[in-house]
Amino acid sequence: MNSQTPFAQALLNPELACPGGLKTWNGSDPEVRFAVYRNNVTVSLIDALADTFPIVQELVGVEFFRAMARVFVQASPPRSRIMAYYGGSFADFVESFPPAMSVPYLADVARLEMGRVMACHAADVPPVPPEALQVALSDPQGLMSLRLLLHPSVHVIASRFAVFSLWAAHQGALCISSVDLAAAQTALVFRNELDVDTVELPAGAGQFVKSLQLGETLAGAASTASSGDHEFDLVNTIAMLIRLQLITDITTVRQPS
Structure with a gap:
């Protein structure tokens, strides 16, 4: 996903307006359709992170994990179509994420879980x-x-x-x-x-x-x-x-x- 295009930037940043020039097949409001699509993409990426880091999610709880993952998704969109590797920088993000600093071992658990994913696909x-x-x-x-x-x-x-x-x-x-x-x-x-x-x-x-x-x-x-x-x-x-x-x-x- 090219995060440099206006469409991709707006897709993962809810503070940005719907890109101009969008049309829908049935004439419905493109802003509404784009908002639904934006939410679906974000949720899918959060789900992908939850699949990769199940222990991290268990340690902090689903609500906290998904809120943290949402911030990560908005800051670090996928750079590859291979979603198995998405989250390679998640541990570093967790380590510097202020609300997670009360769980100091969380980032290393994320590193272990990502290491297992990388090992699987090596x-x-x-x-x-x-x-x-x-x-x-x-x-x-x-x-x-x-x-x-x-x-x-x-x-x-x-x-x-x-x-x-x-x-x-x-x-x-x-x-x-x-x-x-x-x-x-x-x-x-x-x-x-x-x-x-x-x-x-x-x-x-x-x-x-x-x-x-x-x-x-x-x-x-x-x-x-x-x-x-x-x-x-x-x-x-x-x-x-x-x-x-x-x-x-x-x-x-x-x-x-």
Whole structure:
């Protein structure tokens, strides 16, 4: 949707007048018909956000969520016809939305939910064959200069709050009363064949994965992870990535001669 055209601007901004030049097939008032169409479009976009962020809606209630989503829709109309990705900036909006600041973990829950949507629609890339992994990881001299490419569905959400436990509680896996909201957690989202999975990671492992996604070598990613988490376990983290079949390519960074 091109938000720069007068029609699109008026469509999502109720303060703007009906665009001029509109006609109806039966001669009825175009302003009335446009108002109905405007409302239907807005409601449809709010419904799309509710489908993407069901836990966010549960946490704040339907009335608050839909009011917040309406403000977002008016400020951030779709830029693509692919509605599955609509709401990519919703978490950032929630984080800066004054009425939602009393629920400080809400934006990270939105990031987790959007990560699951993105993981669902990510490209399907096969993992590195086990024998290739074995050869690459068994070379002590070249090990730390390796660069691991991870599956496109991988998303890491590092939060100051118990974002994974909140998500798990809303899946029925935990009792919500047992969740310590102030406990920092890191969640790993990825797709396993056709199913999207979400697991909790140690903070260092989450930083390691994010560093790999930024193109760092094994050595660089491990150093970054260790500096932020002294309990970071490189061997167990690599084993986890192998077990979940999230490594899709291995390259070796040439060292300067």
